[in-house]
């Protein structure tokens with residue numbers, strides 16, 4: 396009777412039916428499942444706390460179907476609401492009407508559909524809102540039926556959050572908590588009190604990826620957040636946040652393979668140390684969502700240590716940044732050669748050398764680090780050079796200033812490798828001591 400449509404609100408209703416019935420695929424739903432779900436929803440929707448402050452105030456203003464219209468208070472009973480929902484399912488199709496704009500499988504209702512029964516479409520008397528210029532949207536009775544169940548799985552934080560996904564099975568996982576809250580408290584879920592939908596999503600993603608074994612769920616997962624209201628008073632609001640599929644895959648991988656590392660990376664994203672994760676914005680989350688690099692958060696320059704495993708860094712660089720594996724292996728190898736040279740130095744000199752790299756803000760400073768290191772190798776009598784000329788050119792020009800992968804990326808990757816290998820020795824040296832005696836870039840001026 397039902398199938399996934401790709402429309403967030405209609406799929407949201409289907410998620411509610413499936414979760415309530417303990418099923419995962421629309422074709423598994425039986426007549427009995429649907430009857431039970433109608434009974435459950437109608438009982439809740441007839442309560443004051445659902446009807447007036449939620450359905451009427453935020454989602455289906457003045458809905459006649461769910462009897463949220465304040466004038467219907469006296470007639471509002473579970474039985475009457477259930478009757479309305481059942482009659483929607485039994486409504487005859489009119490072959491002369493256009494096909495439903497959502498599912499494309501059935502003819503739309505002849506009776507107009509407005510925003511009081513389907514969120515965020517136009518209201519009656521404003522026909523120029525609708526694509527065909529006619530009164531109401533072309534939506535079939537089955538799609539309209541499904542949307543009436545969406546209230547059961549939304550998170551209210553304080554706007555309403557719907558997480559629409561491909562594959563749809565992922566949506567079941569991400570909304571399971573909302574329905575469980577409803578079953579437990581008989582109230583709409585507050586999403587643990589989160590006030591930021593993206594923070595809540597990252598928390599959910601981390602937890603769900605630990606719980607579900609199915610790798611397929613993440614392979615090409617696409618997630619879109621709809622954070623909205625369709626209020627009785629005031630303007631409707633809608634924020635749409637798209638989560639790139641590479642980011643979803645990365646978070647799932649991080650949660651499973653380096654949870655502690657992922658937590659340290661996120662911890663660096665709070666602007667002023669430990670903030671309220673439910674209320675404040677996190678730089679790591681924001682950058683992941685806007686497609687900016689979070690590579691700098693993989694290293695902790697203050698404590699001079701890597702925040703995560705090389706494995707997670709490798710996954711991030713190749714899967715999210717799109718860096719090729721060969722380039723990454725090459726940089727890692729150069730990092731190891733740098734470590735081989737640096738480890739010959741006493742602690743304080745070692746620290747000063749690394750500081751040069753940490754403080755290089757310009758390309759010429761970055762170059763100077765390598766030139767100085769080459770000189771050091773000669774002075775220490777180490778065999779062979781740090782890099783061949785070709786390798787040096789590759790490191791500086793292939794990943795040059797203006798290219799997508801800048802030398803700063805290379806610098807951060809090298810620092811990651813150095814911290815990984817030399818953290819214990821670096822940690823011993825006080826940052827304040829060293830710079831007075833071993834200023835950066837000394838050899839270049841010689």
Ligand SMILES: [Zn+2]
Pocket residue numbers: 495496497498499500501534535536537538539
């Ligand atoms: Zn439809």
